[in-house]
Amino acid sequence: DTGVSQDPRHKITKRGQNVTFRCDPISEHNRLYWYRQTLGQGPEFLTYFQNEAQLEKSRLLSDRFSAERPKGSFSTLEIQRTEQGDSAMYLCASSLARAAGVSEQYFGPGTRLTVT
């Protein structure tokens, strides 16, 4: 399967701990996105990369959140000093940016974070 993969699929952590999630995009895709989704809501944009450059971060993104894509392939999302409000599904998506036309995003299965 050459789709977007995420690891782990589930994470339970205690408040105050740090967590790190990994996303492996579709191999030829140069754009990678992170979203957060809570129950009954649509995905909320967090940040995105084009190759290794982080081009945009949501203003809603706390400074406890950091993302990297060091070699322009996989990406990690770290949450420091987790809070109960961080409990959500964290989604990764990738796309192939084209000079013209629309490039749809392909989503991974998500990482479900529960902060106790």
Added chain:
Amino acid sequence: AQSVTQLDSHVSVSEGTPVLLRCNYSSSYSPSLFWYVQHPNKGLQLLLKYTSAATLVKGINGFEAEFKKSETSFHLTKPSAHMSDAAEYFCVVSDQAGNNRKLIWGLGTSLAVNP
């Protein structure tokens, strides 16, 4: 600014009857529009996309959507619902013309299909 409104949070239909999920958008330019589906405990899957070509867009699993600029709508339809169609559906608009950089999501419509 771009926005999208899904007019129904829940829709319930009987198996074999038509499905209509309504979506209105707001955009200052010709938008790119998408419908995604999310089955329980599964990832988001692209159903179809509008790219300023044909206004009637056909997607997977028998779904289609019609872009109506005069009504700023992009409603999703299917002639005959199947039990496997029960899921959450999201209408999405891109945040800029052409190569979408960021997606603006509706709140979703939960579709129930009754036997």
